Amino acid sequence: GAVVSQHPSWVICKSGTSVKIECRSLDFQATTMFWYRQFPKQSLMLMATSNEGSKATYEQGVEKDKFLINHASLTLSTLTVTSAHPEDSSFYICSAGATNSPLHFGNGTRLTVT
Amino acid sequence: QKEVEQNSGPLSVPEGAIASLNCTYSDRVSQSFFWYRQYSGKSPELIMSIYSNGDKEDGRFTAQLNKASQYVSLLIRDSQPSDSATYLCAGPGNTGTASKLTFGTGTRLQVTL
Numbered sequence: 001g002a003v004v005s006q007h008p009s010w011v012i013c014k015s016g017t018s019v020k021i022e023c024r025s026l027d028f029q030a031t032t033m034f035w036y037r038q039f040p041k042q043s044l045m046l047m048a049t050s051n052e053g054s055k056a057t058y059e060q061g062v063e064k065d066k067f068l069i070n071h072a073s074l075t076l077s078t079l080t081v082t083s084a085h086p087e088d089s090s091f092y093i094c095s096a097g098a099t100n101s102p103l104h105f106g107n108g109t110r111l112t113v114t
Numbered sequence: 115q116k117e118v119e120q121n122s123g124p125l126s127v128p129e130g131a132i133a134s135l136n137c138t139y140s141d142r143v144s145q146s147f148f149w150y151r152q153y154s155g156k157s158p159e160l161i162m163s164i165y166s167n168g169d170k171e172d173g174r175f176t177a178q179l180n181k182a183s184q185y186v187s188l189l190i191r192d193s194q195p196s197d198s199a200t201y202l203c204a205g206p207g208n209t210g211t212a213s214k215l216t217f218g219t220g221t222r223l224q225v226t227l
Binding site for chain 1: 158
């Protein structure tokens with residue numbers, strides 16, 4: 001079945017630095033991937049839709065210059081949190097699906113900004 | 115108005131009982147819905163997808179879709195403590211495809227011994 005790999009699973013960084021999170025589809029090609037953020041005890045919030053070979057589509061309220069998304073190949077999308085601040089500490093999850101199949105999620109990345 | 119709504123719970127059921135989780139949606143054109151299970155601190159895991167009216171069974175899980183009434187439900191038979199998790203309803207999606215989904219807030223299920 002569809003396998004989505006996300007790396008790293010957790011990261012701690014200092015305020016002001018940038019962090020890159022990778023999302024890979026291991027056994028299928030994904031023209032579209034989705035990035036979510038989840039704060040403790042809250043629901044998944046869609047941040048952006050990552051489109052292979054074109055610009056990402058961001059949800060309302062999500063800063064595109066702060067959350068940089070690159071989807072340069074059919075199997076890899078990256079999310080870079082730039083100039084991270086403590087309020088960016090959250091659980092970031094990507095999802096993708098093969099053609100004619102439901103979405104599957106990566107294992108998530110827990111980001112802690114100190 | 116949210117597109118997908120769920121009761122946040124917690125829903126508490128004794129071990130061996132049937133757990134019934136419900137979800138309503140507002141988009142009448144919706145084609146497909148999905149149920150995900152999320153354990154604390156983990157990412158969601160797909161457990162059921164349903165595309166047409168009626169019931170779909172997979173092991174102890176049964177998904178029910180009623181497009182006329184705009185609700186989708188998940189029944190878990192013979193509930194086990196390992197079923198304790200948050201269950202997320204997601205939709206609407208284009209049938210079978212990896213499309214953008216809206217998630218409900220999730221219902222927390224507690225299966226007690």
